[in-house]
Amino acid sequence: MSRKQGQTAEQTREDILRAAARLLAGGAAKLTLEGTAKAAQVSKGGLIYHFPSKDSLLVALAEQTVAAFREDLEAAQDPLDGEARSFTRCFIRAALSPSVSGQKTRDSMFLMSFLLRHPEAAAVIRSGEAELTEQLASDGVDPDTLALIIAATDGVHIAPMWGGKEKTAAELERITEQLLALTRV
Amino acid sequence: MSRKQGQTAEQTREDILRAAARLLAGGAAKLTLEGTAKAAQVSKGGLIYHFPSKDSLLVALAEQTVAAFREDLEAAQDPLDGEARSFTRCFIRAALSPSVSGQKTRDSMFLMSFLLRHPEAAAVIRSGEAELTEQLASDGVDPDTLALIIAATDGVHIAPMWGGKEKTAAELERITEQLLALTRV
DNA sequence: GTCTATAAGATGATAGAC
């Protein structure tokens, strides 16, 4: 009894991941298999066919999140910026670009903070983060300045969780400029 | 059958809140009444006497968290700093002082991100945060600079959740100096 | 490849003893 007959297994898998991400983005306290299945318009059994355990679902979600930021990073590369410390500037633009930050920030922070409470998913996120931190550390920016840059980009994303308003594109632009300037001293 | 005979009700209440905070600080995915009671060395029934519902426990935890930061803020006031924008500097020192940040940051971030998923507790935290934001906004610092300061202090606290190492006292000092300098231009 | 049914365990909350 195939409900999603027109779809490949891969498409159904993505439907499920998208549904789970959407539920968590809203700040839900918990994610249940049944609730996720309903939101993805799949039966609970159907979901479990694709993700044999809850952990496997959360790990897939974490992998998707890490991969998405990697793509944002590559999209933010500026072929004209051949100077020193260009990777750091690329990171700043990727982290603060309105297309990444606008609207999606609060959502992805809720998602991340949820995943970080589940050891297996947390390991995926932390290893992605460690790789990024290492790349940044070896880009030549003064360590204290780099610490400030990383803290500021993280902080921009998290503010909306406290209830702060999302930054406008103009505000993001001005923060981006302040941080970019720090890499050019 | 009073197990905690030597204690006042208030002391038992605090034992329970402390135990709950400790459990959540470790990044636990959920907080159960039974687990909390066990950690506080009280029976489940005993806990429920003090906190009639789980929500009431979480709200008390949120109130305690907000009040604690208020106290840190007052302790960070510098009677010698009578110049303009001194409240912003007070905030920077309070948020980044090693006694507040060291070791406690990751823990309190896990606690906060948990409470923010529970509407009633989240409301307490967000209203405390709104009050603080308003005080900062009216302290005279340029809005874009203030945005950077707030983002950076938030970011310093959250980094350890991603797996980043806690900042050393010296590193905190240098970030503090960079931010304080921004209020004096 | 997706579904139903159900087992097995955990959880929040109540009632009432001491």
Added chain:
DNA sequence: GTCTATCATCTTATAGAC
């Protein structure tokens, strides 16, 4: 003021039909 016992509900996961 704190405890035990119990209930109703929810949740993950399995087994097996279609």
